[in-house]
Amino acid sequence: MIITGFLVLFGAYFLFRHYKDRISAVLIGLLGVGALGVGIFPGNINPQHPLFALTTFISGGLSAIYSYRMIKPPFKYFALIFGLFCLGFLFGFLISPNSFIMGAGGVETWVAYPIVLWLLGFGGYLMGLGSTEKD
Template identity: 45%
Template sequence: MVQTDDRRRRATDPDLAVRARSRRREHRGGAHVSRRRYRAPRHHHRRGVLSGVHDSTGDKRPRASRPPNSVVHQPSATIFNATMVLSGALVLVATYFVHRTFGRRVVSVPLALFGVGVLGVGVFPGNRVPWHGIFALLTFVSGGVTVVLSSRVVTSPFRYLCLAFGGVSLTALASAIFLGSANPLLVLGLGGVERWVVYPLLLWMTGFGGYLMGHADRGRESSARR
């Protein structure tokens, strides 16, 4: 009965009908904005380090760390940063022993830069501009160069794997920097492109560590024969 009376009043009073339609539009618009704001963090969560170059707003921070939609959560952020710091420090320690073993600066210098880059990524998280981007780029470039140059101090068939891992990593990085939106790897998303840069480096680190352990065993066997 009350609803019927309201309809009759809106039918006889044009101003009341206009106000009612305005309230309905405002309500629908507010609900639409709320749904967009709710979906935004999931959209930003898929962004990686390579997404922080820039966009139309001129903000060079990685989108995932931009307020108010930052997806930096604890304790996962602290775990990741601590892992990067520890990994970078271990790479720097390993650089000393690699140089003692091979005595080749062409490998030890880029390997040291790789360790510094990984360490810097942990010290300067994604919301520290521009340092995070600088150290991330140093990690990607020096890591790919190290993997390629390490082929000079190892034997086949691991030598060819080093060339393959380094080539894939540097090619993916170059495509992300120079091709932009024309990059065919963008079908994987920016996070997928970044993984094509990083995963070959991780595979090489595992393989190179195993190679060095085997190299040490061969050295001990040669000394024993003498």
């Protein structure tokens, strides 16, 4: 997670340099900071780990939703679905934790995986844009 956090921060920097979009850079940068913090503070370190995990999940979901305006179909719809799915499970669990029979670990999986899938897809999408540009 530490390496992931650094790589996401690195990517946010270059995303800002290319697109000059502060909101996306901040959201993705927060995702990187959150992942870095989750790696530095293991699950048994309170309150740091839960705070960094919450930062990761919220900024990851918002990043996926915000990227909707930066990308073209059909991936833009997947990005929106991933972000809404992530935030829906997260806030549903925070509001009513007893209504989820899968427990906190199961909900964490359903929150984290959409972010990972979106991040991989978004990175691939951006790299694919570079191959269509003429030098």
